[in-house]
Amino acid sequence: MDFNHSDERRMLQETLHRYLSDNYGVEQRAASVAHSQGYSEKVWGDFAELGVIGALFEEADGGFGGSGFDIAVVFEELGRFACVEPLMASGVMAGRLLSALGSDEQKALIGDVIAGQLKVVPALEEPQSRYDLDAVETTAEQVDGGYRLNGTKSVVMGGPSADKLIVSARCADGLMLFVLDANANGVERYSYPNLDGYHASDVALVNVEVRSTAVLGASEAVLPALEAARAAGVTALCAEAVGAMEAAKDLTAEYLRVRTQFGRALGKFQALQHRMSTVLIEIEQARSALINVAGHLSAEPFLRDKHVSAAKNLIGRVAQLVCEESIQLHGGIGMTEEYALGHHAKRLMMIDHQLGDVDYHLERFVGVMQSEAAQERA
Amino acid sequence: MDLNYSADELAFRDEVRSFLDKNLSSALSEKVRLGKRLSKADLEEWHATLNRRGWLAVNWPVEHGGTGWNAVYRHIFEEELCLAHAPRTIPFGLSMLAPVLLKFGSKAQQDHFLPRILDGTDWWCQGYSEPQAGSDLASLKTRAVRDGDQYVVNGQKTWTTLGQHADWIFCLVRTDPAAKAQEGISFLLIDMKTPGVTVRPITLIDGGQEVNEVFFEDVRVPVGNLVGEENKGWTYAKYLLTHERTNIAGVGFSTAALAHLKDICGKQTSGGKSLLANPYFAGRVAQIEIDLMAMATTNLRMIAKAAAGQAPGAESSMLKIKGTEIRQAINDLTRRAVGRYAMPFVSEALDSGANAQGVGPEYAAAASPSYFNNRKLSIFGGSNEIQRNIISKAILGL
Numbered sequence: 001m002d003f004n005h006s007d008e009r010r011m012l013q014e015t016l017h018r019y020l021s022d023n024y025g026v027e028q029r030a031a032s033v034a035h036s037q038g039y040s041e042k043v044w045g046d047f048a049e050l051g052v053i054g055a056l057f058e059e060a061d062g063g064f065g066g067s068g069f070d071i072a073v074v075f076e077e078l079g080r081f082a083c084v085e086p087l088m089a090s091g092v093m094a095g096r097l098l099s100a101l102g103s104d105e106q107k108a109l110i111g112d113v114i115a116g117q118l119k120v121v122p123a124l125e126e127p128q129s130r131y132d133l134d135a136v137e138t139t140a141e142q143v144d145g146g147y148r149l150n151g152t153k154s155v156v157m158g159g160p161s162a163d164k165l166i167v168s169a170r171c172a173d174g175l176m177l178f179v180l181d182a183n184a185n186g187v188e189r190y191s192y193p194n195l196d197g198y199h200a201s202d203v204a205l206v207n208v209e210v211r212s213t214a215v216l217g218a219s220e221a222v223l224p225a226l227e228a229a230r231a232a233g234v235t236a237l238c239a240e241a242v243g244a245m246e247a248a249k250d251l252t253a254e255y256l257r258v259r260t261q262f263g264r265a266l267g268k269f270q271a272l273q274h275r276m277s278t279v280l281i282e283i284e285q286a287r288s289a290l291i292n293v294a295g296h297l298s299a300e301p302f303l304r305d306k307h308v309s310a311a312k313n314l315i316g317r318v319a320q321l322v323c324e325e326s327i328q329l330h331g332g333i334g335m336t337e338e339y340a341l342g343h344h345a346k347r348l349m350m351i352d353h354q355l356g357d358v359d360y361h362l363e364r365f366v367g368v369m370q371s372e373a374a375q376e377r378a
Numbered sequence: 379m380d381l382n383y384s385a386d387e388l389a390f391r392d393e394v395r396s397f398l399d400k401n402l403s404s405a406l407s408e409k410v411r412l413g414k415r416l417s418k419a420d421l422e423e424w425h426a427t428l429n430r431r432g433w434l435a436v437n438w439p440v441e442h443g444g445t446g447w448n449a450v451y452r453h454i455f456e457e458e459l460c461l462a463h464a465p466r467t468i469p470f471g472l473s474m475l476a477p478v479l480l481k482f483g484s485k486a487q488q489d490h491f492l493p494r495i496l497d498g499t500d501w502w503c504q505g506y507s508e509p510q511a512g513s514d515l516a517s518l519k520t521r522a523v524r525d526g527d528q529y530v531v532n533g534q535k536t537w538t539t540l541g542q543h544a545d546w547i548f549c550l551v552r553t554d555p556a557a558k559a560q561e562g563i564s565f566l567l568i569d570m571k572t573p574g575v576t577v578r579p580i581t582l583i584d585g586g587q588e589v590n591e592v593f594f595e596d597v598r599v600p601v602g603n604l605v606g607e608e609n610k611g612w613t614y615a616k617y618l619l620t621h622e623r624t625n626i627a628g629v630g631f632s633t634a635a636l637a638h639l640k641d642i643c644g645k646q647t648s649g650g651k652s653l654l655a656n657p658y659f660a661g662r663v664a665q666i667e668i669d670l671m672a673m674a675t676t677n678l679r680m681i682a683k684a685a686a687g688q689a690p691g692a693e694s695s696m697l698k699i700k701g702t703e704i705r706q707a708i709n710d711l712t713r714r715a716v717g718r719y720a721m722p723f724v725s726e727a728l729d730s731g732a733n734a735q736g737v738g739p740e741y742a743a744a745a746s747p748s749y750f751n752n753r754k755l756s757i758f759g760g761s762n763e764i765q766r767n768i769i770s771k772a773i774l775g776l
Contacts, residue, residue: 127738130648130717154738155718192737195585195723195746202737261514271763320710327753331512331761332537332589335582335753342583346750349713353720359658 003291005073012055012065013073019050020081026340029197032084037161037191038199039085047087048116056091061099061110068294071232072239076290079243082343084197086119086158088236094120096229097166097177101217106179109164120179121162123153123203124226131356133168133226138205140169140176146211147171149178149186152204157354159201160191166216167205168226175223177216184208196346227301231308233355235297238290238315241351245283245322248344252276252326255333272329279325286318306368309361316358319348381675387450394458401427407463409730411638413744415586416465417730418501418543424465425498434496437473442480442488443496449684453625453677460630461637468540471495471502475548478565478614482606491567505535505549505568505592506615513764515550516559516612520594522551522566524601529553529566531574531597537758541577541590544570554609565611567603574598584747585725619760626694626759627677627701632670635708639663642715642741653715662714666707673700692772695765702755702762713749716742723747 005013023043032040047053055070057063065071071092078087090113098110098120112118129135138151149169156165162182169176180187186208191201217225253276256267266272293311296304323345327334334341352358383391406424409416428434436452438444447455459466467473476495479488494500511518520533531551541547547568554562568575574597579587606614643653643663654660680693713720719738726734727743736743756762770776 125718128647130646132649135650155721190735190737192722192724194721195750196721198721200722260510261512261517271766324753328756328761331757332507332754335750335757337581337583337585342750346583346746349746349749350721352714353718357714357717359656359662359714363656363658 005069009065009069009073012051012070013077015050016052016074016077017080019046020077020083024081024083026338029082029084029343033193033197035199038158038193038197039161043085045116047085048114053087053091053116054114056087057095057110057114058099061095061107062114063110068232068235068297071235071297072290072294075236075239076243076246079240079245079344079347080247082197082244082247082340082347084199086121086161086198088233088240089121089156089158090119090162092236093122093229093233094166096232097122097216097225098179100225100228101177101221102179103213103216105213106216109179118163119158119161120164120166121156121158121182122166122229123156123159123162124166124168125154125156126152127154131360133230134175134223136168136170136175138167138169140171140178142171143209146209146214147176147178149180149205149208149210152202154202155194156201156203157198159189159203160199162201165203167203168222169205171219174219176219177222177225178210178214179216180208180210180214184210194350196350197343198350224301227305230355231293231297231304234308234312235290235293237351237354238286238293238311241315241319241348242283242286242290244344244347244351245286245319248322248326248341248348249276249279249283251341251344252279252329255330266329275325275329279322282318282321286315289314302368302371306365309356309365309368312356313358313361313365316352316361319351320358323348381678383450383454387454390451391454391458394455395462397431397433398458398462398464401431402462402464406465410463410465411634412740413748414728414730415588420730421465421468421543422498425467428467429496429498434467435472435476438476438480438492442476442492449681453681456625457630457633460634463634468501470504470539470544470548471500474504474618475502478548478605478618481617482565482614486602487567487605500545501540501543503538503541503544503547503570503592505538505547507537508534509536513761515615516563518550518552518563520549520551521555522553522564522599524553525598527601528598529601529604531566531568531594531599533594535592535594536580536589538577538590538592539588541570541592542579542587546570547575547592548605550611550615553611557609560612562609563611563615564608565605565614566599567605568594568597568599572597572599582751584751585723585728586747586751588751627673627680627697628705628755629670629674629677629701632701632704632708633674635705635712636663636667636670638741639708639712639715642712645739645741646715646717659711659715662711666704666711669700669707670704673697673704676700692768695760695768695772698759699756699762699765705755706749706752709749709752713745716745720746 052074054063055065055074058066098106124133126137140147140149165180165182167178186206188204189201193199257265259266289311293307296307326341327345333339435444436447440446508518522529522531547570549566549568550563551566552562553564574595576593578591580589581587646653648656719742722737724734724736727736
């Protein structure tokens with residue numbers, strides 16, 4: 001048993017930590033948030049050069065990592081600095097789909113993604129789909145030599161800066177995925193910032209014509225691949241949340257040490273000490289849940305998804321506790337936009353709205369529990 | 379024991395409903411329901427509407443233009459306004475300054491300022507908190523030094539709600555730095571147009587600018603603007619803070635917000651069905667409704683006591699804590715209810731009268747901003763931690 005990261009991963013984490021310390025302060029972050037596409041070209045190029053994008057991919061795809069723990073170390077650091085660059089969308093979710101389902105030509109895109117030259121973004125969810133990946137109403141109609149797509153994809157993370165989209169659609173044979181140019185005829189993006197500083201788009205597909213070569217994977221392979229991609233995405237989100245929790249906890253503990261009211265530091269009031277202790281205990285729980293999901297990312301789907309739902313549920317609950325307690329323990333100053341705490345607090349809450357919230361994953365976990373019980377009875 | 383309103387009270391409730399029906403425009407109530415930011419004009423328009431009916435100053439005596447209502451009538455009125463999604467009235471002049479002036483102000487101050495609060499001439503804001511004086515308000519440092527028939531004020535106030543609209547600010551200032559913290563404080567009225575007063579807006583994490591910093595640099599204030607006696611300001615401030623506040627529990631706000639939440643649940647789907655058909659989500663909503671039903675009765679118990687002439691004491695701390703917890707819990711569920719549409723943030727779409735295109739259903743736009751904005755409920759007006767201190771000391775004797 002060894003809960004330490006390998007030397008390579010530790011080095012990657014330290015490199016990224018140093019880079020973000022030096023290059024992702026409040027002002028640089030604000031510049032990415034204010035950018036019309038929600039990222040900095042400079043930072044993105046540096047991520048590629050430092051190997052941060054490559055670390056998210058397996059060697060077979062031209063990367064040098066790709067395991068759950070590689071994803072975890074990268075995203076924990078991004079979370080610690082409230083980084084808004086669209087790495088999860090492009091590097092994790094789309095990368096997994098291309099790797100699992102892509103033709104040689106489609107897999108060749110991964111090299112450009114790792115090099116920071118190309119952003120491929122999954123556009124899966126729809127206005128009515130809530131957190132279900134298979135509640136797809138976008139249609140793919142077979143036409144001569146290809147397909148015609150119609151439908152709407154909503155709150156596509158990383159949408160504004162996407163060069164290519166991976167779109168899910170329903171056709172006569174079932175669920176399908178397509179890789180298409182984000183600027184193709186009939187693709188209309190309405191882009192906007194999110195409350196946490198990330199950027200997203202609503203994407204309307206109006207009679208978008210694609211060739212058969214745009215199809216990504218066989219229909220029966222789509223849903224399992226989507227679940228595997230979501231597992232990797234949830235791992236990234238959980239790690240990002242743990243990083244944000246650590247940052248919020250550090251800011252709050254420091255504030256309790258220096259802020260004086262009634263003639264003593266706030267941190268000397270026992271009632272507040274106890275609440276801060278609870279925050280610390282729960283963050284350790286969150287870190288363990290992250291280790292569980294990262295460690296089972298390559299496990300068989302049933303066990304993997306059990307950990308996915310356990311982690312996303314637990315971390316969603318702890319994220320809310322950390323967000324609310326760190327604001328409350330700060331008082332008014334914790335609610336101001338110019339102070340970094342608010343950035344972490346907002347991100348912690350918004351993570352719950354990506355890839356399934358606390359309730360969604362509780363329901364899925366109950367499903368796992370019930371089928372385990374049924375197996376035991378059988 | 380009788381849990382029902384009397385016939386007179388019910389008749390009054392109908393009267394309020396019919397007034398709201400005729401006088402609250404749907405444009406205005408829609409903005410409130412959807413959580414948009416109200417403009418100064420929106421708020422002034424609503425004040426004028428209530429004033430025309432004589433229902434603006436609900437807690438003033440009749441001789442000063444108030445309603446003279448008892449606590450039950452005030453409660454009915456406030457609850458109906460909330461349920462109809464009326465804008466809140468701005469409390470600083472009406473229910474914070476006015477009671478202090480009525481009890482401790484000079485006749486000249488009452489005659490000058492009270493009518494101007496009613497007719498909207500003066501918009502008041504509150505100058506209490508300072509950067510180093512939050513929960514520990516008595517440690518405030520803003521200094522007022524007597525110079526002939528003026529005070530010279532230097533210092534800074536913060537978290538001044540809607541100070542950007544204000545004509546006047548009532549301030550706690552230190553007039554005797556040698557005295558014990560609570561004993562050297564005075565209550566001073568300052569014209570915001572006086573040279574040396576600067577207002578700087580603070581952007582909060584919901585993207586709005588409802589609070590401000592107010593700076594005072596050699597601001598000269600006539601001594602006639604001192605309320606009551608010099609160095610007795612803490613007594614007045616405490617009177618203001620513990621002055622009977624029937625709405626502190628926010629039952630009306632919570633009831634309206636819960637109705638809005640259920641409305642959203644009916645429109646949001648989960649697995650192809652209404653969100654209220656999802657037992658996980660429905661359970662959360664039910665839990666809050668159960669809590670709210672009980673708190674509504676706790677609130678009525680306190681109101682009945684107040685109407686019978688018993689001044690509420692530390693009980694209002696209880697209502698503040700429970701009331702804000704429930705309001706925050708409803709905000710939390712509203713954010714959850716809208717699913718992924720809790721993320722987009724087109725700030726301009728939340729402004730009153732804005733044409734900016736939002737994202738997703740109209741009701742989703744304010745869900746997360748309101749969740750974050752209402753973190754303030756457990757911070758301001760004496761944080762919930764301070765309220766717990768009051769309960770342990772005043773009720774439990776610990």
